Amino acid sequence: DGGITQSPKYLFRKEGQNVTLSCEQNLNHDAMYWYRQDPGQGLRLIYYSQIVNDFQKGDIAEGYSVSREKKESFPLTVTSAQKNPTAFYLCASSLRDRASYTFGSGTRLTVV
C-alpha cells in the first residue's frame, strides 16, 4: 500500500544535539512538507519542497534544516539552534500544489 512512513515514532534529544527525523513516501508525490504540532496550536509549516533538490522555508524554519536528494525522501534535522524542539512532527506529501495532502503517523520529539 502506498503511504508515508515517518521514523522513529519517538525520539529523545539531549541539549545541544542535532537529531534527524525520517520521512519516506511511495506515492510518487512531487511535493513534501514538514509541520510541527504543539498542544493547543494548529499545525505550523516548517519547510516544504516541490521538487527534488529544491526546498523553501515555511513559517517557523529557524533551527531546522532539510534536504531533498530523492523524490521519495525528505528528512528533517532539528538542530541545537532550535530552543524549544519538544513537539509532534508531521510529514506530508501531495501530488502537486493545491492537491490533497497525505500525512504520515508522526514523530514525537522530546528534549531530555
Next chain:
Amino acid sequence: KQEVTQIPAALSVPEGENLVLNCSFTDSAIYNLQWFRQDPGKGLTSLLLIQSSQREQTSGRLNASLDKSSGRSTLYIAASQPGDSATYLCAVIGGSEKLVFGKGMKLTVNP
C-alpha cells in the same frame, strides 16, 4: 494572512446525534479546503477534499459543504458513534499555496 478558525474547540455529545462542525476562513480566495481527522498521538487522516469550484462532498456518513463567499465550511456527521471521537481539523489552500490549518475541534461521542 489567511486565518482558519474552528469553534467550539471541544464538543461532547451522546451517541446517535447528527453533528455539525464549523470552519471559517478569512480570505475567500482559496483553491480547496480539506477536512482531517486526528486520533490521539496519531497522524492526520484525510476525510474530504472540496475544490473551490465545488459546493459539497460526501463520504459515507460525512458531508462537507463549502461557501467561499462567506468564508465558511461545515462538516456534517450523521448518526454519530463513539468511534467518531477524535480531533477534527479544517485546512485551506489559498494564495500561499500551502495548507493553513485551524486549531481543530475535539469531539467526544459518549455511548
